[in-house]
Each structure stands twice: as C-alpha cells, then as structure tokens.
Amino acid sequence: MSDDSDASARFLPRICEGLDKLPLTDEQKVEIAPKILAGARFLDTRGGRVHDGNLREDSRFFDFEAKIRSVVGRFAAQGLNTRDYLQAALNQPSLFAQSPVTIAGNIDGVVDRFAADGLTTRDYLQAALKQPQLFYQSPDTIGRHIDIILDLYDNGVFTLPRSRGHAARQNDTPQPHAAVIASLLKNSAILCLEDNNYVLRELHQRMTGADPSPKNLNRSRRETEYELMRHLGHNDPRRPVPGGFIAGQGPPTDGQARNFVLRALVREGYIKGAKLER
Secondary structure (H helix, E strand, C coil), X not given: CCHHHHHHHHHHHHHXXXXXXXXXXXXXXXXXXXXXXXXXXXXXXXXCCCCCCCCCCCCHHHCHHHHXXXXXXXXXXXXXXXXXXXXXXXXXXXXXXXXXXXXXXHHHHHHHHHHHHCCCHHHHHHHHHHCCHHHHCCHHHHHHHHHHHHHHHHCCCCCCCCCCCCCCCCCCXXXXXXXXXXXXXXXXXXXXXXXXXXXXXXXXXXXXXXXXXXXXXXXXXXXXXXXXXXXXXXXXXXXXXXXXXXXCCCCCCHHHHHHHHHHHHHHCCCCCCCCECC
16 A cells, blocks of 8 residues: 555545534535545655554644634634634635644734734734734744835835825834735735845835835736846846856956946845856
8 A cells, every 4th residue: 555545545535524513514515525635644744655544643733623613713813703714714724634733822922012013913914814823923024024014015126005195104003014914914915925035126126226116016026026126137038148257357347347236136045036057
C-alpha cells in the first residue's frame, strides 16, 4: 500500500465523520476532505515522507465541530457566526484543525496591540473573514506588518483615499492612525504580504519620485516591479538584465549604473519578475 493510500485508509473515515457533524453540503465535504487529509498526512510524517505514526486516529485534530463551536462561541458577542466562520475555513482548510486557543490568541494579540489606534475585535474579525489567513497568522507577524505600513504612511510613501469632503490625513485626531487601520481592514490582503513587498513599495516611491498616492500601497507587486524596472531603463521584463560595470574600467555610464542597481534589487529578492544576464 502506498503512503498516500495508507494515509487515506487511516484518516479519511475520521475526517468524514468530523465533517458530517458540521452544517456543510455534500459538495463542500467532498471538496474539503482531501485538503484536510493533506494536512493530516503532513502532521503524521512531520512534514516528510517517512516516520509515519505521529498523528493518531483518535487525535483531537479531527474534532472539527468542537473547535469551530469554540471559536464562534468565543467571539459571538463581537458578531462572529458559524456560517461565516465555516466559509473562512473552506477557504483556508487549516482552520478546521487549528486550536481554538491559538486562533483566539492570534485575534486578541493584534487587537490588543492596536486598540489605541482604533482597532476593535469586531472590525478585525470582519477583515479576517475576508482574508482568513489573519485567523492563523501569528500576531507578531501581522503586528509587524501593520507597524511597517504605518511607518510608510508616516514617511509619506502613500496616502489614504480621500473620503468625500475630508482630507486624507487626520493627524489632528486623538487616534492619528485610526484612518490607516480602517483602510487596511477594507483591503486586508495587504496585511499578509511578504516583508520585502512593503520595502519594494518604499523603494519604488523613493526612486521614481512618484506622488505619495494610495496606489503606492494598493497596486500589485507585479505592476510595482515593472514600473521600477522601467524607471531603471529596463523596459522588457522578459529580457535578462545585463551586467553593470567592472571595477577599474573607468566611471560607469548612466545605463551601467542603472543596471547595477537593478541587478542588486533582483539579487536581494525585492524584484522577483526579472532575470539576470549571466
């Protein structure tokens, strides 16, 4: 019996039993079961292909109903309901097996950290339902991302969309970052970017001299990279970036200097959509 067949035989009945206790359609159960099985297989082998036996068939991993009930019960006063949380779990299957204590800690950790900036549990939960990664990403990670974004705002890298009849910045309020937090919650995918993606946006704004508009934060990574490449004289991302200059051969030309900078950005991982000429 293959490893995958063995995992199916051991865990799939328990997964189906657990899913049967939830208000899901048959189609939803059929779709989600293999994804949960993959997670069980990963835990059983500790992420490898050998040393099976780390996950027992009677593990609480499979008690999906109790875990979901616990999370929903914990945040019912803040508006969370079973239907919405189940939909988030269908989008992020790891939520079926995640410890309710861990999920509650993730939510509370971020809210406590930014409560002084106007963040509430209700609003953060609504953002997490749109971007379910927020339920399982650590508060240290999300907190670091929010801090980076607030710094970008304070340093003028981006501004907020102007609401009708109001200026974008509200630094004269007791919570000067409240408007930034509120904007992030509306576009919560921004909170889950890679760290260097935020740095890329600052590099783009500083190097191109772009006006600090909301677009500097909201545009896609691909568009941000391509605009920066074009600014550095590389108009075709499909073409490898040529070498810069060789030390000792005199001062570099403008084109060589631009290529040198672009190659450094590619090497450091800030620009992923370009290749280097060897």
